[in-house]
Amino acid sequence: MALIALKVDVDTLRGTRDGVPALAAFLRGAGAGASFLFSLGPDHTGRAVLRVLRPGFLSKVSRTSVVEHYGVRTLLYGTLLPGPDIGRIAATTLRDVEAAGFEVGVHCWDHVRWQDQLLAHDAPWALREMRRATDRYATLFGTPARLHGAAGWQFNEAAAQAQAELGITLASDTRGSHPFQPVFGGRVTGPPQLPTTLPTLDELIGLDGMTLDDVVAHVLSLTVDRTRDQVFTLHAELEGMKLLPVLRRLVDGWRAQGHDLVSLGALxxxxxxxxxxxxxxxxxxxxxxxxxxxVQGPRVA
Structure with a gap:
């Protein structure tokens, strides 16, 4: 029997306040485990407008209706509106998820800052940013953070070093095919990685003309093999809101295939x-x- 670990990335205040409770209620009712990874500092989603310069960004926006999923107000945070402090405003919601029996961990301090700037900065910068998030986590939950999943799958040697220094023991920062120990420059650095193995819904919707029905069928076609474990990343802003009915269909399909839905820790x-x-x-x-x-690269002999 194969396991499918559900990794919930929570990027915004709206996703935290509206998407997280809906997801937690659904998953608990379905008897599914999951890991919720929280953005714990300011919501500066509006600053992501700089990504219009990246190849493929505008086509993704047109396919996935960013304004519809995130809301106009969220898209102004950090520009025309001040960025609200997610960890302070939504502290009760975050603790409620843990109290409901779900695994919780760190996504980031400032989602846009990490996703857009990590690769341009040095190791001390990565450590400072991650420490802000782990300090806030410890304040909220009363225990040190042990699980990390990087915003936007932005991850490098500096981030791995920061994880090791801050006591992170399990991470899901990468895309790949199976669990592995990360290696940078010939050295094992950081905790084990459970990479996201399946495409996300927002990557598939509209790609090559895929409809929502096509997306469900496509993802289920990738999980037919009951001997291979998988990690599926979903987003509180998407699957916790407008795409919740699509997630329900996926969960039903995975159950029919004989999979157990678990947390990253269980995997x-x-x-x-x-x-x-x-x-x-x-x-x-x-x-x-x-x-x-x-991305998970070649195996080191």
Whole structure:
């Protein structure tokens, strides 16, 4: 029997306040495990307008109706409107998710800042940014953060070093095919990675003319193999809101295929008796998503 780990990225205040409770209620009712990774500092979503310069960004916007999913107000945060502090405003919501029995972890401090600037800065910058998030996590939950999933799959050696220094023991920062230990410059750096293995819904919708029905069928076609574990990333702003009916269909389909839906921690425990292969991490592209992401590279002999 294969496991599918559900990784919930929470990027915005709107996603936290509206999408997270809806997702948690649905998943709990479905008996599904999941890991919720929170943005814990300011919501500066409006500053993401700079991404219009990236190849593929405008086509993605036109396919996925960004304004419809995120809302006009969210798209003004950090520009015409001040960026609200998610961790302070929505602290009760975050704690409620943990109280409901879900695994919780760190997504980032400032989503736009990490996604757009990590690769242009040095190791001290990465450590400062990640420390802000882990300090806020400890304040909110009363325990140190142990799980991290990078905003926008932006991840490099500096981020891996920061994870090691801050006590992160499990991460899902990359795209790939199977669990691995990350290697940079010939050195094992940072905790094990459980990469996202399946395409996300926003990457598929409208790609090559795919409808919502096509998207569900396509994802389910990738999970027919009941011997292969998977990690599926969803977003509170999407699957927790307008795309919740699509997620319901996926969950029903995965159940029919015989999969168990679990947290990242449960997936790691499932692999605890196996040797973690060593793989380089490099920057690469993913169909349907703009820019470069951290991708599982070749295996290191």
């Amino acid at each position: 790691r425990a499932h692999h605890s008796d196996r040797a973690w292969p060593l793989h380089e991490v490099h920057l690469g592209s993913v169909p349907g998503r703009s820019g470069l992401l951290a």
